[in-house]
Amino acid sequence: MNAPHADVAGLRLLVVGASSGIGHAVATGAGRHGARVAVAARRIDLLTELAESVSGLAFELDVADPAAITAVVTATAEALGGLDAVVFTSTVIPFAFVEDTDVATWIHAFTVNTVGASNVLRAALPHLSENGVVLIASDHNVGRPRAGVAAYSASKAALDEILRSWRGEHPELSVIRVGIGPTEDTEILRGADRDLLAQLFQSWVQDGQLPARMSALDDVADTLLTLIAAAYANPTVVPEFVQLAPRFKKSAPRPAQDA
Structure with missing residues (x-):
């Protein structure tokens, strides 16, 4: 985050889903580099500590509640005098085989992952x-x-289509959708059934869906901040759909041994 194009100093930034993982890392990095930061999520105890560390604001928010989204976004904008960037990282990943995924699980996944993101953008x-x-x-x-995450996968696919609609109806907007690959130190497995996870991991390995190494959390967060800074500084260009995947370098060849 030292390059000029990655400069977020002074930007007024709201991070939704900042209590842990990628959202937490984005908020921390933004504050470290001089942005004015507000954070929102359900776990207000974690948010309060984070907000204090970045001299920012914390708001309790359940993104399944449209009225609460509007209230929090409005309060943030009033406190900061407007918004230069909004980051949405909230997500739920219900682990269940598709035949075992009940209606309530489908609805909750779409409410948070799909409609929640759209409602934050609208607000x-x-x-x-x-x-x-x-x-x-x-x-x-x-x-x-992948096997075992049908509701999550379907909700993210639907999110892509909603964001295409936003860009189609509002071409003036700078909306960046970032597909994030496997990342270390997140909490996506929090609360999952361990026996089921063992089955799913075996399936993912057999299908070649687990990388040998994941992306570092801070690298992912800094990349997201770089995308925001670059889009803000270059307003005639929108990096609409961006994919982040783990990168692992080959080991350096061993030096030849003397005979």
Whole structure:
């Protein structure tokens, strides 16, 4: 985050889903590099600590509640004097085989992952500055669903179509959808059934869906901030659909041994 194009200093930034994982890392990095940061999520105890560390604001928010989204986004914009960037990283990943996924699980996944993201964008729309940016975290594997996460995969695929509609109806908006690949130190497995996970991991390995190495959390967060800074600084260009995948370098060849 030292390059000029990655400069987020002074930007007014709201991170939704900041209590852990990628959202937490984005908020931390933004604050470290001089952005004015507000964070929102359900776990207000974790958010309060985060907000204090970045001299920012914390709001309790359940993105399944449209009225609460509007209230939090409006309060954030009023406190910061507007919004230059909004980052949405909230997600739920119900682990269940498709035949075991009940109606309530399907509805909750779409309510948070799909409709929740769209509602945050809608609430932010009147408060965005002229060069304002909205970045929505999605999944690198949309279109290639893994076993055991049907509701999550379908909700992320639907999110892609909703974001295409937003761009089609509002071509003036800078909406960046980022498909994020496997990343270390997130909490996506929090609360999952361990026996089921063992089955799923075996399936993912057999299908070649687990990388040998994941992306580092801070690298992913800094990349997202770089995308925001670049889009804000270059308002005639929108990096609409971006994919992030783990990169692992080959080991250096061993030096030849003397005979």
